Amino acid sequence: MNQDFSNFNEELLNERKDKHCGYRLCPFCGSDLNEKLLDGHSRMVCSSSNCDYIYYQNPVPAAGAIIVQDNKILLVKRAHPPKINYWCIPAGFMEWKEHPSETAVRELKEETGLDVKLTSFFEVYTGNDDPRANAVLMLYLAEITGGKMQASDDALDVDFFDLDNPPNDIAFESHLRAIADYNKRVRGL
Ligand SMILES: [Zn+2]
Known part of the structure; x- marks a missing residue:
């Protein structure tokens, strides 16, 4: 590319x-x-x-999923601007007529190569720091069911990061908030 x-x-x-x-x-x-x-x-x-x-200028809906294994969260490195080379939770904008749950599963597959099963809804965030559009980000919790971890499409790299020590270069404020919320609600920190 x-x-x-x-x-x-x-x-x-x-x-x-x-x-x-x-x-x-x-x-x-x-x-x-x-x-x-x-x-x-x-x-x-x-x-x-x-x-x-x-x-009517409206925010654009987006969806993605939080996948955690052994207190490590799956993140992807962005291959395109904005925030190229920054890390983020795998997520993307909804396609026309898609349900956010379908968006989340599709984006995970496209960006990480992994098949996932959504286990619950997590939280909804607004994101106003993307220069292309303001977003409404719906995040699910998910588990890996198959596939082979391999960065592709919008991602340059994919990796697990310690939830106690996530990378400094997280692309969007809403993703930072989601990691903090996960630590608080799920891990009880
Ligand atoms: Zn006209």
């Missing part, structure tokens, strides 16, 4: 994200979008009188 990430400008993306993702034109009719206050929220509304398009 030899991808060029030179166009990924985190600062620019963060700035754009908070301005309706930078959208300026109606995706249906191509007219200008105008910023209007609707129900107390700033929305981008199509300026054409023949079109009723309104852009």
Whole structure:
């Protein structure tokens, strides 16, 4: 894999994200979008009188799974920006019509090569530190049922880390919170 990430400008993306993702034109009719206050929220509304398009900026749902063996948590090293080379809990954005449980199982397989069985729901987090989109992250607890551990797709590496001493370079704040919550709720620390 030899991808060029030179166009990924985190600062620019963060700035754009908070301005309706930078959208300026109606995706249906191509007219200008105008910023209007609707129900107390700033929305981008199509300026054409023949079109009723309104852009609602919503967080993007994502799902993943916490897998712990012998007090070690499974993490993947990110192969793409943002936070390339940082570690995170295996997770990803939901595909259209997917259930979050399906997303979690699929992402685990894609990123770690492992087949997993979800054992329970763990927690839901908001994540506002990804420059591409704000996310709602649903995390499950899971067990490995098969497959061969091998980083692929969005991951450069996959490994288990001591829950008492996780890596410093965790990609997202919500993942850090999840590790802390796991230590508190499941391990009783
Ligand atoms: Zn329009």
